[in-house]
Amino acid sequence: MYYIGIDVGGTNLVAGLVDEAGHILNKVSTPVAKNMTAQQFGKELVRMSRRLCEVGEVDFGAVEAVGIGLPGVVDNRSGLFVQNPNMPFSDKNVPLREVFHEEWDVPVFLGNDANCAAVGEYWAGAAKGCDPAVMVTLGTGIGGGLICGGKLFTGFANSGMEIGHMIIQPNGILCGCGGRGCWERYGSATALIQLAQLEMERDRESKMWELCDGDSYKVQGRTPFQAARLGDAAAKRVLSNYLQGLSIGMINLVNILQPEIICLGGGISNAEDDLLLDPLRELVNRGCFDKTNHTRIEKASLGNDAGVVGAALLCNLV
Numbered sequence: 350m351y352y353i354g355i356d357v358g359g360t361n362l363v364a365g366l367v368d369e370a371g372h373i374l375n376k377v378s379t380p381v382a383k384n385m386t387a388q389q390f391g392k393e394l395v396r397m398s399r400r401l402c403e404v405g406e407v408d409f410g411a412v413e414a415v416g417i418g419l420p421g422v423v424d425n426r427s428g429l430f431v432q433n434p435n436m437p438f439s440d441k442n443v444p445l446r447e448v449f450h451e452e453w454d455v456p457v458f459l460g461n462d463a464n465c466a467a468v469g470e471y472w473a474g475a476a477k478g479c480d481p482a483v484m485v486t487l488g489t490g491i492g493g494g495l496i497c498g499g500k501l502f503t504g505f506a507n508s509g510m511e512i513g514h515m516i517i518q519p520n521g522i523l524c525g526c527g528g529r530g531c532w533e534r535y536g537s538a539t540a541l542i543q544l545a546q547l548e549m550e551r552d553r554e555s556k557m558w559e560l561c562d563g564d565s566y567k568v569q570g571r572t573p574f575q576a577a578r579l580g581d582a583a584a585k586r587v588l589s590n591y592l593q594g595l596s597i598g599m600i601n602l603v604n605i606l607q608p609e610i611i612c613l614g615g616g617i618s619n620a621e622d623d624l625l626l627d628p629l630r631e632l633v634n635r636g637c638f639d640k641t642n643h644t645r646i647e648k649a650s651l652g653n654d655a656g657v658v659g660a661a662l663l664c665n666l667v
Contacts, residue, residue, distance in 0.1 A: 351407050353398045353415045354661025356462065356653075359435030364397040365654070366405045367661035371473025373654055375405050387430075387440040391448030398453065414456040416660035417445065418465030422508050425459045425667055431507075458663040462656055464501055464510065466649070467494025468666050469659030470612045475650040479609040483602055484649065485512065487615035490525075491533040491598070495606065501666040513537065517597045535594030538570040538617050544591055545573045548583045555583035574620045588624060596632035603637050603644045614649035 351374075355364040361380055365373040377400050379393065394417060402409055421433035428446025446457045460468070467476075467484035476482035480499060486492040491513030495502040503509050513533035514526055521530025534540055546565045549557050556576040561567035573591075576584030602611060617625070630646050637644075651658060 350413050351405075351411050352413055352661035352664070353401055354465070354657040354659065354663075355394055355397065355415070355417045356465070356656035356660060357417060357419050357436075358462075359420060362393065362397060363653075363657055364394075364401055365657040365661060366401040366407065367658055369662075371469070371658045371662060373657060375401060376657070377401055377404065381437060383437055385437045387438045387443045388448060390436065390438065391443070391445055392452070394445075395449055395452045398455075409453070409455070412455055414458060414661075414664040415449070415453075416458045416460060416465070416663035418460050418462040418656045418660035418663075419445075420462050423459040423461055424507050425503075426507075428457065428459060430459065456664060458660075458667060460501070460660060460663045460667070461492075461494070461503075461508075463492025464494040464503065465659035465663060466492070466614060466651075466655040467496055467612075467659065468501055468663055469651050469655035469657070470614075470649050471496040471659075472662050472665070473651065473658055474655060475612045475647050476610050479645075481606055481608040483606060483608045483611045484655075485599070485602075485611060485613055486649075487536065487538050487595075487613065487617045489537065489539050491537050493602075495608070496666065497606075499666065501663070503667075512598065512602065515598060515601060517594070517601070532594075532598035536591070536598050538615060540594065541570050541573065541587070541591045541617065542568050544587045545584070548587045552583040556581040557584055557587075570617045571620065574624050577624055578621070588628075592625075592628050592632060596629055596636060599629065599633045599646070600636040603633060603642055604639075607639070607642075608644055610645045610647060612647055612649040614652075614655060618648045 363378045365376045422431040430443040430445045470476040481497040484494040493510040493512035514531045516530045518530035522534040524531035573584040573587040
């Protein structure tokens with residue numbers, strides 16, 4: 350059996366031909382045109398899918414399903430791309446399945462990109478064999494996905510597990526969603542970078558200045574980890590504050606869901622264990638209601654392929 354998964358980003362579209370074990374057989378990618386309309390977007394997804402079959406010498410009829418992971422709110426039941434924050438077009442309720450079927454009548458499944466990453470890790474990654482399994486992606490914001498009872502949880506209105514917007518600090522930092530105190534304002538890669546920039550202004554001797562060539566706008570998520578490794582006190586304060594914020598959301602997830610595993614994805618998750626995972630595990634275990642908590646916190650293992658694999662196999666978990 351063959352499946353096609355498409356990971357939609359604001360700048361690039363990546364599609365992969367995937368087998369039932371979750372192995373990617375081949376991939377194609379293309380940039381998102383800045384003037385792309387919703388209709389052109391749908392047609393481009395069909396073109397990429399067909400190209401995958403041609404490159405892999407797979408008959409179109411051998412494809413069981415096409416899954417599309419999208420950065421926003423989707424409604425798989427009706428085949429709609431409901432709302433998107435990052436695409437060139439501003440249309441809401443784009444009938445994406447209908448557009449796809451105008452050219453290829455294959456089963457099409459839609460999923461939020463973080464949910465697709467969760468499916469990928471559950472099917473073929475670090476969460477394989479674990480249930481319930483939670484995926485947390487640390488990027489510009491914080492995305493999340495939950496597999497429970499072998500099925501993807503999306504909630505009553507298909508927008509469940511927007512964990513980045515759980516409130517961890519009443520009347521806290523203003524979030525892009527309009528609320529205040531959202532977890533992603535304290536635990537995302539963006540939050541880490543902002544913490545580093547603030548600490549750098551307080552400590553002009555910090556090694557973080559050297560690592561970003563004296564320009565605080567060049568700070569990246571890895572910068573405070575690199576400086577902390579060099580013994581920089583300012584960077585260590587940044588990581589301590591960041592881990593406190595990150596751990597609060599993780600504690601909430603454990604207390605509410607008690608998953609078997611929480612997989613951490615995104616570039617930040619690549620930091621060395623002694624600077625990220627080990628202290629994070631300690632903070633979470635200390636803060637959980639159940640002091641015998643056995644939830645594992647691990648790095649996601651599929652990297653950038655999680656979204657492609659998860660989108661491809663979405664049909665098996667919805």
